[in-house]
Amino acid sequence: MAKLIEGLKYSESHEWVKVEGEIALIGITDxxxxxxxxxxxxxxxxxxxxxxxxxxFGAVESTKIASDxxxxxxxxxxxxxxxxEDAPELINEDAYANWIIKVKMSDPSELETLLDPAAYEAxxx
Amino acid sequence: xxxYDKLIFELSQNGRCGCSLPDNGFGETSCTELPTALQxxxxxxxxxxxxxxxxxxxxxxxxxxxxxxxxxxxxGSCTMKYNPKINEEIAxxxxxxxVHPLQPLSTVMGCVQVYKELSDYxxxxxxxxAFTLNPFAGAHGELTGLMLMKHxxxxxxxxxxxxxxxxxxxxxxNPASAAVCGFExxxxxxxxxxxxxxxxxxxxxxETVAGMMMTNxxxxxxFETGIREIAQLVHDCGGLLYYDGANLNPLIGVVRPGxxxxxxxxxxxxxxxxxxxxxxxxxxxxxxxxxxxxxSLPQPDFYCGEQEFSMGRISGFQGNFGVILRALxxxxxxxxxxxxxxxxxxxxxxxxxxxCLKDCYELPIDSVCKHEFVFDGLKDKSNEVTxxxxxxxxxxxxxxxxxxxxxxxxxxxxxxxxTETESRQTLDEFIKVMRTIAEEAATSPDMVKSAPHNTPVxxxxxxxxxxxxxxxx
Numbered sequence: 250m251a252k253l254i255e256g257l258k259y260s261e262s263h264e265w266v267k268v269e270g271e272i273a274l275i276g277i278t279d280x281x282x283x284x285x286x287x288x289x290x291x292x293x294x295x296x297x298x299x300x301x302x303x304x305x306f307g308a309v310e311s312t313k314i315a316s317d318x319x320x321x322x323x324x325x326x327x328x329x330x331x332x333x334e335d336a337p338e339l340i341n342e343d344a345y346a347n348w349i350i351k352v353k354m355s356d357p358s359e360l361e362t363l364l365d366p367a368a369y370e371a372x373x374x
Numbered sequence: 375x376x377x378y379d380k381l382i383f384e385l386s387q388n389g390r391c392g393c394s395l396p397d398n399g400f401g402e403t404s405c406t407e408l409p410t411a412l413q414x415x416x417x418x419x420x421x422x423x424x425x426x427x428x429x430x431x432x433x434x435x436x437x438x439x440x441x442x443x444x445x446x447x448x449x450g451s452c453t454m455k456y457n458p459k460i461n462e463e464i465a466x467x468x469x470x471x472x473v474h475p476l477q478p479l480s481t482v483m484g485c486v487q488v489y490k491e492l493s494d495y496x497x498x499x500x501x502x503x504a505f506t507l508n509p510f511a512g513a514h515g516e517l518t519g520l521m522l523m524k525h526x527x528x529x530x531x532x533x534x535x536x537x538x539x540x541x542x543x544x545x546x547x548n549p550a551s552a553a554v555c556g557f558e559x560x561x562x563x564x565x566x567x568x569x570x571x572x573x574x575x576x577x578x579x580x581e582t583v584a585g586m587m588m589t590n591x592x593x594x595x596x597f598e599t600g601i602r603e604i605a606q607l608v609h610d611c612g613g614l615l616y617y618d619g620a621n622l623n624p625l626i627g628v629v630r631p632g633x634x635x636x637x638x639x640x641x642x643x644x645x646x647x648x649x650x651x652x653x654x655x656x657x658x659x660x661x662x663x664x665x666x667x668x669x670s671l672p673q674p675d676f677y678c679g680e681q682e683f684s685m686g687r688i689s690g691f692q693g694n695f696g697v698i699l700r701a702l703x704x705x706x707x708x709x710x711x712x713x714x715x716x717x718x719x720x721x722x723x724x725x726x727x728x729x730c731l732k733d734c735y736e737l738p739i740d741s742v743c744k745h746e747f748v749f750d751g752l753k754d755k756s757n758e759v760t761x762x763x764x765x766x767x768x769x770x771x772x773x774x775x776x777x778x779x780x781x782x783x784x785x786x787x788x789x790x791x792x793t794e795t796e797s798r799q800t801l802d803e804f805i806k807v808m809r810t811i812a813e814e815a816a817t818s819p820d821m822v823k824s825a826p827h828n829t830p831v832x833x834x835x836x837x838x839x840x841x842x843x844x845x846x847x
Contacts, residue, residue, distance in 0.1 A: 284785055289840035312836045313779040337841065 251280035259369035260321040274348040280373045282344040285311040291333040298326045302359045322359045324352040377830040378434040386421040450746045450777035450789025453645035461700035475691040492702040501632020502662030506671040507693045515640030515659025520555040525685040535584035548587045568594040568739040585614035591744035593781040605635025622646045624721045624745035627714030637664045647701035658697040719794035720745040730805045734812035751786025757819035761786040767825035771807040
């Protein structure tokens with residue numbers, strides 16, 4: 250069974266959000282990394298790019314498939330995880346320890362529309 | 375199979391050559407008239423090999439490949455039917471091979487007749503009103519088809535139509551072609567039974583929709599039973615319906631996309647009409663149109679008459695003639711009565727395999743399929759033997775692997791398309807091997823996970839190759 254972490258928020262498109270003040274750390278779930286298989290490339294936005302809730306902000310490619318990433322929240326990208334450029338496999342090793350982007354949220358109320366672990370687990374069944 | 379990966383240069387021996395030429399009586403002359411800059415400073419490094427060296431070299435290399443001529447090739451969504459050799463004989467006739475596209479038309483009327491006949495046959499097989507044979511491949515045809523869609527709306531002064539609707543089970547080329555053509559791609563969901571969800575489609579249809587792209591049967595091998603209603607809905611909002619001809623094979627001789635309400639379609643001659651596959655071509659992707667789009671086909675066109683509202687040029691000349699010729703040879707060789715059987719036999723083969731294997735492979739949608747169907751991996755997943763492992767193990771038994779991990783609707787997709795050209799004995803042999811692999815997955819999973827064991831190349835590290843490709847020697 251795919252790992253879930255209490256305290257994180259989840260999207261139906263398999264991203265997770267960890268809130269640290271006004272910053273949201275965004276990554277993909279363990280379920281997603283498992284379904285994708287060996288990840289070979291992570292396409293990330295640049296710092297200062299704007300992202301919008303529900304819209305694409307990048308993509309992950311694995312040996313099986315290329316899949317778009319959707320931002321669970323709106324805001325401005327403050328940092329991208331440059332370690333993933335050379336080592337995309339980090340996401341396979343631990344999907345929750347390896348965030349993809351950090352976003353300064355413009356509308357934290359969007360977090361309320363996201364799923365808690367139990368609700369996310371239910372859609373993965 | 376013998377492992378062989380030499381370069382012909384490795385066989386070279388100084389002074390060896392393929393044949394001994396007699397003395398020509400003129401002695402050696404040097405080309406002193408050539409400017410020095412154009413003269414070679416040193417002799418070219420050509421391989422020095424004998425005729426048997428060359429013949430063995432290429433024969434050994436060819437044995438490293440797997441093709442339809444070697445064995446069963448159930449690659450889903452690709453229609454790997456056997457290509458009759460008569461196609462090659464016809465295409466090699468000197469009257470065809472020695473023509474040039476810039477010859478005066480009056481000297482190539484035989485070729486014009488080939489174009490005309492093939493486009494007429496394609497019209498009668500698909501129910502469309504006219505065809506262009508110009509596109510050089512399926513993807514080129516798909517782009518041409520979408521450009522025709524755009525052209526149609528612009529001709530009608532309709533500039534607000536920027537969306538193309540694509541089902542979530544579509545071939546990846548559909549959204550890609552639409553995006554290349556400048557459209558915005560909108561996805562429509564499938565119902566649990568694998569068909570387009572008409573209720574999900576309805577709210578998407580408005581005056582911004584240029585059209586909808588569909589494959590019928592879809593990528594799950596299922597006939598889109600709501601096609602009439604979908605066509606009506608798309609037309610009612612002013613859009614056009616596009617048919618991706620990749621899955622035409624099971625329909626041939628049974629139903630026609632034109633009668634279902636499709637306005638534009640492209641065909642992949644290498645799939646349904648037995649022209650060579652892959653290797654980057656040459657291909658051919660004829661595009662058919664309904665009466666509605668009459669007169670808008672690309673130029674040049676000397677077999678369909680004047681294209682009054684032509685969309686312009688998409689190729690310098692009229693397509694890959696050699697491929698067009700092979701497709702015509704195939705249709706004529708089969709003849710009307712046999713062409714009508716194509717679709718039914720392709721459908722029968724697929725359903726036969728599906729029924730014989732569904733107790734050991736997971737069948738997510740259990741209904742009568744058309745030319746292909748999709749398993750979602752092994753039924754017993756307790757040993758974590760994946761679809762990739764099953765596919766690799768098939769190679770040990772001398773079969774080509776099916777398409778894997780497509781469509782994306784399931785995690786362990788294994789997509790099987792046997793085509794109509796395989797005998798009952800071949801299908802039985804394949805079924806037996808698939809059952810054996812399911813047993814092996816239960817009893818000796820590690821052996822399946824490390825397959826293939828008997829092929830010259832074992833399991834390459836695909837992940838490493840994708841993460842850190844070595845692109846230079």
